[in-house]
Amino acid sequence: MTSEAKAVVKREWKLEPESEYRFEMDPGTTLAIKLIVGHAEIFGFELVEGKWYLFGYECKAAVYTWQGCTIEVAGQPSTEYVSEETSMSAYANLHIAFEQMRVRALRKLRGSPPHSDEPGTPVEPPRVLVLGPENSGKTTVCKILTNYAVRAGQGWSPVYVNVDPSEGGWAAPGIVSSAPITGPISTYSPANPLGSAATTTPMSFTSNALLPLAYWYGHADIRKNPLLLERLIRNLGENIKDRFDNDPESRVSGLIIDTPSSFASGQGSNDPRHRLIKACIEAFNVNVIIVVGHEKLNVEMQRAYSSQLTVVKIPKSGGVVELEYAYRERVHNYQLHAYMYGQIIPAPAGVTNATIGGETFTDLALAPSSTVINFGDLSIYRIGAESMAPTSALPIGAKRVVSEMQPAAIDPAQPGSGLLNAVLALLSPLNPDENERYDEELLDLTISGFLVVTHLDIPRKKMTILSPNQGSVVGRTAVLGSFEWQEQ
Amino acid sequence: MSIYSQSYPGHPPYGAASYTHPPLQSGYPYPYLHSNVAAPPPPPQPVYHYLDPASFRREFTTRLSELQVNSRPLIQNLSMLAQDYSKFAEIVAQCIEEHIRRVPPWMKLPAFYLLDAISKNVYEPYARHFASFVKPLFLETYGQVDEATRTKMEEMLLTWRTGSPAGKELFAVPPQIAIERGIWGDSAANYNSFSLSGRVTKAQVLSELEYTLGQKERALQANPYDTTSQNHVNVLYQLRKLVDAGVSQEELQQILNQLRTLIRQVPQPPTSSSSSNPTWPSQMTLPGSLSSTSYPPSSSAPTSGQPHQQHVIPPHAVKAEVGIFNPNAAAPQLAASKDNIASLLSTLVKAGVVSASTSVTPDNTKASAKVDDQDTQRADLEREFSRYYRNSILAQKIQLNSLDIMRKRPNVVNLLYDQLSLQCKQCGLRFADTVVGKKRMEEHLDMHFRQNRKATQNVGRGHSRSWFTSAEDWSHDLPPDVKGKGRENNTRSFNARVAAEEVAKREAELRAQYVVVSPGDEAKALSCPICKEQLKTEFLEEDEEWVWKNATKKDDRVYHATCFAEATAVKSSFAARLRFEKHGSRSGTPDTQSSRTTPPPDSRISRSKSPISPPRESKVVGTKRKVQSDDIAFGGNATPPFKKAALCS
Numbered sequence A: 001m002t003s004e005a006k007a008v009v010k011r012e013w014k015l016e017p018e019s020e021y022r023f024e025m026d027p028g029t030t031l032a033i034k035l036i037v038g039h040a041e042i043f044g045f046e047l048v049e050g051k052w053y054l055f056g057y058e059c060k061a062a063v064y065t066w067q068g069c070t071i072e073v074a075g076q077p078s079t080e081y082v083s084e085e086t087s088m089s090a091y092a093n094l095h096i097a098f099e100q101m102r103v104r105a106l107r108k109l110r111g112s113p114p115h116s117d118e119p120g121t122p123v124e125p126p127r128v129l130v131l132g133p134e135n136s137g138k139t140t141v142c143k144i145l146t147n148y149a150v151r152a153g154q155g156w157s158p159v160y161v162n163v164d165p166s167e168g169g170w171a172a173p174g175i176v177s178s179a180p181i182t183g184p185i186s187t188y189s190p191a192n193p194l195g196s197a198a199t200t201t202p203m204s205f206t207s208n209a210l211l212p213l214a215y216w217y218g219h220a221d222i223r224k225n226p227l228l229l230e231r232l233i234r235n236l237g238e239n240i241k242d243r244f245d246n247d248p249e250s251r252v253s254g255l256i257i258d259t260p261s262s263f264a265s266g267q268g269s270n271d272p273r274h275r276l277i278k279a280c281i282e283a284f285n286v287n288v289i290i291v292v293g294h295e296k297l298n299v300e301m302q303r304a305y306s307s308q309l310t311v312v313k314i315p316k317s318g319g320v321v322e323l324e325y326a327y328r329e330r331v332h333n334y335q336l337h338a339y340m341y342g343q344i345i346p347a348p349a350g351v352t353n354a355t356i357g358g359e360t361f362t363d364l365a366l367a368p369s370s371t372v373i374n375f376g377d378l379s380i381y382r383i384g385a386e387s388m389a390p391t392s393a394l395p396i397g398a399k400r401v402v403s404e405m406q407p408a409a410i411d412p413a414q415p416g417s418g419l420l421n422a423v424l425a426l427l428s429p430l431n432p433d434e435n436e437r438y439d440e441e442l443l444d445l446t447i448s449g450f451l452v453v454t455h456l457d458i459p460r461k462k463m464t465i466l467s468p469n470q471g472s473v474v475g476r477t478a479v480l481g482s483f484e485w486q487e488q
Numbered sequence B: 001m002s003i004y005s006q007s008y009p010g011h012p013p014y015g016a017a018s019y020t021h022p023p024l025q026s027g028y029p030y031p032y033l034h035s036n037v038a039a040p041p042p043p044p045q046p047v048y049h050y051l052d053p054a055s056f057r058r059e060f061t062t063r064l065s066e067l068q069v070n071s072r073p074l075i076q077n078l079s080m081l082a083q084d085y086s087k088f089a090e091i092v093a094q095c096i097e098e099h100i101r102r103v104p105p106w107m108k109l110p111a112f113y114l115l116d117a118i119s120k121n122v123y124e125p126y127a128r129h130f131a132s133f134v135k136p137l138f139l140e141t142y143g144q145v146d147e148a149t150r151t152k153m154e155e156m157l158l159t160w161r162t163g164s165p166a167g168k169e170l171f172a173v174p175p176q177i178a179i180e181r182g183i184w185g186d187s188a189a190n191y192n193s194f195s196l197s198g199r200v201t202k203a204q205v206l207s208e209l210e211y212t213l214g215q216k217e218r219a220l221q222a223n224p225y226d227t228t229s230q231n232h233v234n235v236l237y238q239l240r241k242l243v244d245a246g247v248s249q250e251e252l253q254q255i256l257n258q259l260r261t262l263i264r265q266v267p268q269p270p271t272s273s274s275s276s277n278p279t280w281p282s283q284m285t286l287p288g289s290l291s292s293t294s295y296p297p298s299s300s301a302p303t304s305g306q307p308h309q310q311h312v313i314p315p316h317a318v319k320a321e322v323g324i325f326n327p328n329a330a331a332p333q334l335a336a337s338k339d340n341i342a343s344l345l346s347t348l349v350k351a352g353v354v355s356a357s358t359s360v361t362p363d364n365t366k367a368s369a370k371v372d373d374q375d376t377q378r379a380d381l382e383r384e385f386s387r388y389y390r391n392s393i394l395a396q397k398i399q400l401n402s403l404d405i406m407r408k409r410p411n412v413v414n415l416l417y418d419q420l421s422l423q424c425k426q427c428g429l430r431f432a433d434t435v436v437g438k439k440r441m442e443e444h445l446d447m448h449f450r451q452n453r454k455a456t457q458n459v460g461r462g463h464s465r466s467w468f469t470s471a472e473d474w475s476h477d478l479p480p481d482v483k484g485k486g487r488e489n490n491t492r493s494f495n496a497r498v499a500a501e502e503v504a505k506r507e508a509e510l511r512a513q514y515v516v517v518s519p520g521d522e523a524k525a526l527s528c529p530i531c532k533e534q535l536k537t538e539f540l541e542e543d544e545e546w547v548w549k550n551a552t553k554k555d556d557r558v559y560h561a562t563c564f565a566e567a568t569a570v571k572s573s574f575a576a577r578l579r580f581e582k583h584g585s586r587s588g589t590p591d592t593q594s595s596r597t598t599p600p601p602d603s604r605i606s607r608s609k610s611p612i613s614p615p616r617e618s619k620v621v622g623t624k625r626k627v628q629s630d631d632i633a634f635g636g637n638a639t640p641p642f643k644k645a646a647l648c649s
């Protein structure tokens, strides 16, 4: 019998202090891990003793222990091993240094009497830009630093900023976004590396009900439209600044900014990365740059910025695996699927009462809505590049660069509109006051969510839209990018 | 023998089978049932369908094992489970006893609270079952726990004196006496007596103080205009401080005596204080309100709206009740209590621990003073907590550079694990084992409770991904709903409150500024160049001069001080912004939208949104401003509306 052949595979691993159990998974498999005794954490997220935690969707993660522990693993990972070579102590030191900055900033804000500090110690909270090449574990570092901050018991809620459009974060790829983090972020699926944007499902973890602020870039590659990306970064910075002005105490928790790996190394002198790094530093008022395991980049950053801020190099995290292109593509699919339909991770045989990242119920299924609308019901635009007008149509003296930021309306009735299976970003409502409108307003609006065009009926001028919820999209505006998604 | 053997005529003796318990909901205004959980408790109809004792035992044990901190929801749930399955009372009793003996000391108190809750709420047959082991269990536990927990246990023990539905000993007389003897020594045995023999311990006095204080506070909550209770509370707070600081044995005795007089409230002829008079039990308030003194969370719970119902209280006790709770009660009683207070105070003054000047002047301020006080206490604790953390963080020698980061051994285990020894077993989040930490954990568990309940209620309903938040809401940290928010909500509102106070203070300072009106100009109408409102004149008695209030002079022009401050202090204008949001019109900052109209990437300054423009541009925005400033009570009397609005924002 196959069911018996697939008998329960459960193994115990005893981990020495400051070591970690690393695993990778094959597509379509699930894994469950339980902490039997001791303390353990996954990228800074502490596990509760005796609870099964599920993993799926080719999750790659590591269970780390500071003081030693025993864990039980059910299911069959594709790779698993224990390593004592981690960079956790460096990350922990960073955390302590950032905590010092936070408490000093808080003290200043509350006007408490000065400590016996050395004079001249900075009293600004940490606003940290994390840079690193491909597969250096930037996101892991960001996640650990964020999790440690929210675990400090001080009510911190650092704002996590993700300016890597190829990384879906808490929703789907193509956006630059930010969210205040108030509770630990769990790791269970690459579809939600940074927790999950809010749903109507009641959640135990605030990190599974995040309220991100998101702008639509629409592409995975920063070189596709660097001007647009820069503008969105600056818009994001403005909103964060507003938030901090509104609640000065929230400012004290600081910012953690995750960046694309293409910020780390460029292609020639024309590469936009320097400009984008500079935009980040200005927009988010960065005061610490962390370079993850890249000496050349470290030197470069030291030279450019060490006069105005602190540049620290840290080693790359040990467990990082090379990710091939096909894997990233699959992850993008998982993300859009999870955005629309949620995620169900079945427990491996022999495991009962399992949790997904600690959430006590495993049925995180969501019901999107599919509606047929008229072509005219939704205004769809594309920004720049593909829609560039022929030079003859440009105003005299205008440079081509202008059109990179130009929204161009898309006519769904035109064959080759590129709309079928396209992921659209639904924009926040335009300014109701016509006089306040301007050409590039679309670039400065945050997005409400993602839509997918699942069917085009050109003769009848109708299209079918998959939307995450029942909310009407009629009369709204959406922007096309270069992402596509098809239900599999 | 003492009064214990006596019972009130016409009332069934303790534990008599004839006693029937009133239905739970109408019976007692029990604090668990009125926790801050929004929805009323589910109807008694059990949702569980256990058929056999074994499954019930399993279920109850499992749920009991989750009771690790003082969580009202959990205690409430377990009590209701016990009520629904009173046929398994023996199992419940066994489970609780085993649980308390087995768990580590810090987990014992919550289980005792459960025992207490079930006994008082359901009473029959539970009190009977618990009575068989409550003495050894209590004393054994008392020997294992820390000081703070002991105090809590003592408070609880005091409520047991009158915890039964008839207002008598919850677990019969012998266990009550035995426990009290075990804790306070022989003197406790005379707790009904005016004249105390034997040594009185500080702990005992403090316990009774807390207990009395709790009663009075509850009385005050029930009736905010009860100035008598207000006074009592004030004095009791002072007393507590004094006793805490340490007073002589003689004074301890005196205070204890006074306390008992105070709480009795019934003007007793001297003869009635003989040891044979069963008056002590009659002083009781109600089981519900009494027991709530032992549950810290109730202090924050909005129990004030709960009427204090009166049940099975002997007629003369009811009269005493009126004395405590009803300000319209007979005048002689009020006078008597005032005398008591006076004598209490004089005791203190005589002891030289307090100067007469600090004595409480009976003030008729509203009961909200009390609430403010609690807020302040909480704020103080929070500050202390963060000060402690700050010091332990700053003590770590670490430099933010590549070398130090790589070289140092981080002390993070201490910070993330050891200092936070309480852990939520649902999500793993940790809290410090301190007053503030416990409070936060409690709020955190309440959040889980609400979420879990929502989850069960929502089973089978289609859920979906929500739209992302708007830039406006995001910047103001306004959740589209409260989903998933818990702990941080409280911190938030606390922070917001601190900020609001800050704003109100600055506001008041600005409004206090004035410009002297040049002689002869008194009749001249002058308007603020910014808001176009007329400046108000006022005659200053001391200086015998006419002045413009809330005014400042710049370059020979007189502005509202508040307007001018806003216009100039654009950068740090959160105060101004708060003021705008206050009256609920977040749209009052239309610049959020319009600021996007000039969005070249580098023009950050031009996009920075001052709520208003600098003076010389004021014409453009003048009209808009004017409307707003009217709403905001620029003319009216200043601060209160701000604060209020900020609090509920």
Ligand SMILES: [Zn+2]
Pocket (backbone or CB within 6 Å): B424, B425, B426, B427, B428, B429, B444, B448
């Ligand atoms: Zn929790």
Ligand SMILES: [Zn+2]
Pocket (backbone or CB within 6 Å): B528, B529, B530, B531, B532, B533, B559, B560, B563, B564
């Ligand atoms: Zn004015």
